[in-house]
Amino acid sequence: MKKVAIPVLAAIVACPAMAGQHHQNESFWDMIDPYIALRVGAGYTNLNYRFDDYKESLSDEEMHARVALGLTSSCHKVRTEIEWSMFTKIKDSATFGPTELSVDTKLQTLLMNAYMDFGDYQMIRPFVGLGAGVGFANTSNGVYDHDVTRFSAMGTLGVTFDWRQFAVDMAFRYTYVDVASSLHNFGGDIGIRYMF
Secondary structure, three states, X not given: OHHHHHHHHHHHHHHHHHHHHHHHOOOHHHHOEEXXXXXXEEEEEEEEEEEOOEEEEEEEEEEEEEEEEEEEOOOOOEEEEXXXXXXXXXXXXXXXXXXXXXXXXEEEEEEEEEEEEOOOOOOEEEEEEEEEEEEEEEEEOOOOEEEEEEEEEEEEEEEEEEEOXXXXXEEXXXXXXXXXXXXXXXXXXXXXXXXX
């Protein structure tokens, strides 16, 4: 019983002392706000694809989901995050010379993003963002099946609705992936960030 009572009494005595210290000294974690973000959206993807020395442009609409872990600076103007994105399968067909091909592309990206908010607004803030990382793509045309990991980049424009503990982000994104003869995705999404 003594082994339980002594630590409990020590904690009861120490808690008010720590609470007073919290207001006097800011810790490292008070200066940055870690967060987790979940985003869903839709977009349009254009894939420039080459087969037998013929090049065609393939396009399709897609849905995507994004998960991110990030940090917000103490001034709440700059955010950095690591984001993983998944896109639904992109399908289209085209004639490459004498051959008609149907091409399926599966895409995921892993990006390091940085965002900057504009204005001194407390609740509604526009932002701009840039990201770079890698894209994981599988391209299949019924004849060849390619799994590749290539460079990827992203540009973002959006607006944040901030309620301190959580925020809602609405954004338009352009994503480039160095797959085939280049893949371009234009999309929009809405997401929730939870600060902890």
